[in-house]
């Protein structure tokens with residue numbers, strides 16, 4: 001039955017897309033040879049001045065640096081104080097080709113794209129004439145195996161919200177088996193069953209699926225995201241916690257997988273009994289925000305099977321992992337699912353809907369990103385670079401066992417843990433002074449979210465600066 005709805009897919013366009021439109025010309029696309037730090041402290045004085053100004057009109061507590069995006073190139077980020085950083089964070093994995101890539105600048109300067117940039121349509125009702133062609137060339141050409149429909153959205157949380165809604169539509173449709181009753185229509189207006197049904201979505205400890213109201217009930221990575229916001233009583237299963245090195249702890253880790261899988265089955269049963277059956281399950285292929293936690297191929301394959309067996313829609317959230325950093329376009333392709341995941345949407349107009357429903361201008365850029373990935377063979381290059389980086393991280397952790405451990409990753413989607421959160425935070429600050437812009441995840445991890453043009457030379461520069469940083473801690 002699931003098969004009939006399975007050929008659908010929602011994704012959040014923005015992660016796949018550069019956020020900053022360049023003004024420079026193609027001829028100035030030359031990366032520096034290495035980072036260059038000019039100020040004694042980071043953030044430098046101009047960043048501090050601008051943060052103070054911003055603080056007068058909005059909360060600027062999260063601002064790290066003010067950036068000169070005109071001067072930033074490829075894998076190098078230049079701040080307003082003229083500091084040049086090797087950027088291994090790439091706007092939290094959302095600048096796939098790096099800054100000011102020539103192919104994107106050309107797309108922007110191409111007169112035939114001008115209209116897409118200035119006339120943002122209400123896509124659901126007035127799509128542009130080349131919309132289907134752009135969907136095909138930009139999105140469908142890289143759609144995950146087994147998925148053949150796409151619904152664009154404006155951001156990751158928006159995609160998750162609508163995936164959750166689509167799952168509920170699908171489930172109620174099956175339960176009803178026909179026309180929507182008048183009672184459904186009237187009760188939903190006052191948030192009562194059966195129109196607002198008692199259904200639940202299963203998620204996992206440590207997960208992150210966004211901060212909007214519904215998605216937040218599936219997010220469990222940090223209390224600060226959730227504090228004071230009412231949440232649905234939905235089942236939360238343990239995500240496996242492995243002991244490293246993985247090869248030496250196979251037996252323990254397999255038992256951990258089986259424990260977590262048994263809990264999933266148990267929760268499905270519990271929520272069924274309490275009258276709030278599980279309609280969908282949402283899981284990241286690697287938990288990003290929650291600390292770069294990996295589940296085994298076996299674990300994911302079993303999750304998929306449990307969903308099929310129980311008629312639960314299986315949503316894989318690739319907002320952070322998608323578009324190639326793991327060496328496959330979609331991270332879940334590493335799991336070789338027999339049956340594709342159901343990131344399900346629904347075709348009925350106005351039920352999956354908002355004003356913009358994404359942005360065709362982003363499709364113009366995404367089309368270039370996809371072309372570049374294919375032309376330059378970036379996925380196999382990022383796999384090689386990732387192996388090189390991970391080997392380097394393993395060597396470094398062998399040299400600094402008192403500071404770091406658990407190097408892990410797929411492609412350049414890597415991470416390493418520090419012994420304490422304080423050490424991690426100190427290292428991130430110190431790395432800035434040593435010319436590397438990076439970010440954390442979970443409580444004590446450093447995460448790599450590189451561009452797809454990040455190469456072995458960049459990895460070597462990072463490893464050198466990382467080594468220096470660890471010596472200075």
Ligand SMILES: Cc1ncc(COP(=O)(O)O)c(C=O)c1O
Nearest residue numbers: 155156157208209210317319320
């Ligand atoms: C796995 C995952 N899902 C959803 C989101 C939410 O995306 P957005 O910030 O675009 O709303 C994120 C953001 O980091 C994410 O990592």
